[in-house]
Amino acid sequence: MASVELKSVSKSYGGNPVIRGVDLAIRDGEFIVFVGPSGCGKSTLLRLIAGLVPVTDGEISIGGEPVTDVPASKRGIAFVFQSYALYPHMTVARNIGFALETLGLGRDAVRNKVAEVAKLLKVDHLLARRPRELSGGQRQRVAIGRALVRKPEVFLFDEPLSNLDSDLRMEMRIEIARLHDDIGTTMIYVTHDQAEAMTLADRIVVLNHGVIEQVGSPQELYHTPKSRFVAGFVGSPRMNFSTVAATGIGADWLLSGPGGLRLESHVTGNRSTPATVGVRPEALSIVAPGSGRLDGVLERIEDLGHEHFAYVRLDADNSWVVRLPARPREDRDTKVGLSFRDEDLFLFDESGARLDHAASHERSAAALAQTSGGGIAA
Amino acid sequence: MSVKLARADRRAAWMFMAPMLVAMLVVAVWPLARTFYFSFTDAYLDDPTNYSLIGFENYLEVIGDRTWWIAVRNTLLFTVVSVAIETVLGLGIALLINQAIPGRGLVRAAILVPWAIPVVVATKMWEWMLNDQFGVLNQVLISMGLIDHGIAWTANGSLIMGVVIFIDVWMTTPFMVLLILAGLQMIPGEIMEAAEVDGIPAWKRFWSIVLPLLKPAIGVAVLFRVLDALRMFDLAYVLAASSEQVMTASIYARNRLISFQELGIGSAASTWVFLLVAFVAILIIGVLRLDRAAGEAP
Numbered sequence: 001m002a003s004v005e006l007k008s009v010s011k012s013y014g015g016n017p018v019i020r021g022v023d024l025a026i027r028d029g030e031f032i033v034f035v036g037p038s039g040c041g042k043s044t045l046l047r048l049i050a051g052l053v054p055v056t057d058g059e060i061s062i063g064g065e066p067v068t069d070v071p072a073s074k075r076g077i078a079f080v081f082q083s084y085a086l087y088p089h090m091t092v093a094r095n096i097g098f099a100l101e102t103l104g105l106g107r108d109a110v111r112n113k114v115a116e117v118a119k120l121l122k123v124d125h126l127l128a129r130r131p132r133e134l135s136g137g138q139r140q141r142v143a144i145g146r147a148l149v150r151k152p153e154v155f156l157f158d159e160p161l162s163n164l165d166s167d168l169r170m171e172m173r174i175e176i177a178r179l180h181d182d183i184g185t186t187m188i189y190v191t192h193d194q195a196e197a198m199t200l201a202d203r204i205v206v207l208n209h210g211v212i213e214q215v216g217s218p219q220e221l222y223h224t225p226k227s228r229f230v231a232g233f234v235g236s237p238r239m240n241f242s243t244v245a246a247t248g249i250g251a252d253w254l255l256s257g258p259g260g261l262r263l264e265s266h267v268t269g270n271r272s273t274p275a276t277v278g279v280r281p282e283a284l285s286i287v288a289p290g291s292g293r294l295d296g297v298l299e300r301i302e303d304l305g306h307e308h309f310a311y312v313r314l315d316a317d318n319s320w321v322v323r324l325p326a327r328p329r330e331d332r333d334t335k336v337g338l339s340f341r342d343e344d345l346f347l348f349d350e351s352g353a354r355l356d357h358a359a360s361h362e363r364s365a366a367a368l369a370q371t372s373g374g375g376i377a378a
Numbered sequence: 379m380s381v382k383l384a385r386a387d388r389r390a391a392w393m394f395m396a397p398m399l400v401a402m403l404v405v406a407v408w409p410l411a412r413t414f415y416f417s418f419t420d421a422y423l424d425d426p427t428n429y430s431l432i433g434f435e436n437y438l439e440v441i442g443d444r445t446w447w448i449a450v451r452n453t454l455l456f457t458v459v460s461v462a463i464e465t466v467l468g469l470g471i472a473l474l475i476n477q478a479i480p481g482r483g484l485v486r487a488a489i490l491v492p493w494a495i496p497v498v499v500a501t502k503m504w505e506w507m508l509n510d511q512f513g514v515l516n517q518v519l520i521s522m523g524l525i526d527h528g529i530a531w532t533a534n535g536s537l538i539m540g541v542v543i544f545i546d547v548w549m550t551t552p553f554m555v556l557l558i559l560a561g562l563q564m565i566p567g568e569i570m571e572a573a574e575v576d577g578i579p580a581w582k583r584f585w586s587i588v589l590p591l592l593k594p595a596i597g598v599a600v601l602f603r604v605l606d607a608l609r610m611f612d613l614a615y616v617l618a619a620s621s622e623q624v625m626t627a628s629i630y631a632r633n634r635l636i637s638f639q640e641l642g643i644g645s646a647a648s649t650w651v652f653l654l655v656a657f658v659a660i661l662i663i664g665v666l667r668l669d670r671a672a673g674e675a676p
Binding site for chain 2: 050051052071072073074077078079081083085086087088089098099101102146150
């Protein structure tokens, strides 16, 4: 087990920066998840930590030891690939034990360790098979077993469940969480799957264009995102945004936007001008037209059985999603009103930074109570 | 699928196959059958219409001929040595140019040049370069002071097989490189990265991962080259006509057929060459299990 520390780590390919001055401290035994849109550099960052690609600038240390110039094989890490990367010509047993063969362990010792790991991952009945005879889930178990058998200090996962169908993905997600509980090894996990990030992570690192947007517990990211980017990235369906016009009235702002939106808001701290408002789909409710804060036309309803998504068009450019537990009584193409509580309103300035406003403090306090000592950004 | 549709499909398949089948019949099956037939006759080339069937006599005549066995020995020696060198060299060069080195594209294109030159041209070119009096190789060796007077590379009995092998290696290594390179590029990069992270030393990565995964590609390349080498004719013939030192089985068959006009015996010798090639091909496919390995792609 070990901590991992990145100090202004950068990587460019042919003068093209992919990772730009990333600072990050990962505690011993922590489960860290890297998320971000494709091309944000999350996989590259993982590969830099693994030593599969050299850094252009900056320093990496694992367990307090600088490893920037140490080859991947000597960093005490294990890597689980999206493609599983099993050796296709070897049996499951040899796939798991291959790394041990070169350590000069006896044949029996290798066999025992392989059997132990195989049992833990429930692949002990498959030891004589080859990867092509396994299902996707079994392959991923073998890949994790191959990583586990070396007793690494740090586990690195690169979208390990992306090639699995959704049922299996959920099952493996729980198994990985259980594995982390059992062995307590530091794990760094790259994914684009919201559910994986929210359920597995002690802390989530949100990356955008090679820089860290925010580091925090899943609850912090959900309730107090630092920027419009993070707010839009965490949560599914994503937060509804609309551009607003702001008029200063003393210390307050009068905001007006599509759908007849008119709000008075008291921005605390930062005095930048609000440019965008955001409300999460689950914070919205459908009310009679004129009695809510916004008005629009109910355009479309998606029935998912356990929840319903209503699409309400505010104007030509803005359509908001409402997440509802039951099917709304209103018909399609009728006028509806939308309402939300003050503390569920997010304000962002022109640069995308979130602005604290009087009501949002209640939300922050609630969120902090909820995380109850869960990680605070390092 | 309904029976009717299935029947229509089958008919369409046969229609697409028909032109190829006709072409095969005319250019492959018919000449082969004729050769096979003539091998059981005492026909001569000056009057192929006048012959009688004599059973296996021609086959016995060929294997009773000392020259035939010299030709077989030459063919096998040439095949084993040249294909072995080409495989090792081809593997080495393929591994080298598979690395992301600058100018890799140019190297890959340049390496194909020897393979693109017709055998006769390449052989004549090397014959001149190896000429004992005017050849560039002897000039270089003399000017470096390594030898006093020119070596007769293509006349000396013990050197000429070496020269034939050398020219063949020069010409066909690119073919090996290309096939093995294609195999190398089929190996997913993540497998090699996984091995790297696992701390597998470079030699073991090569020996236990790259080589086994390359086996189908190398197997196919070796098979092609061996079949080619076993019926080699042009290179040795252009370089040394019918010198016994480099006479191959194909040259032997050609001599009996054309020089001696013995249509029956020439056909029998050709059939022996065919059997030899077929036997070795089956052996290689069996040993390397190419048929099964083909389905083992990662």
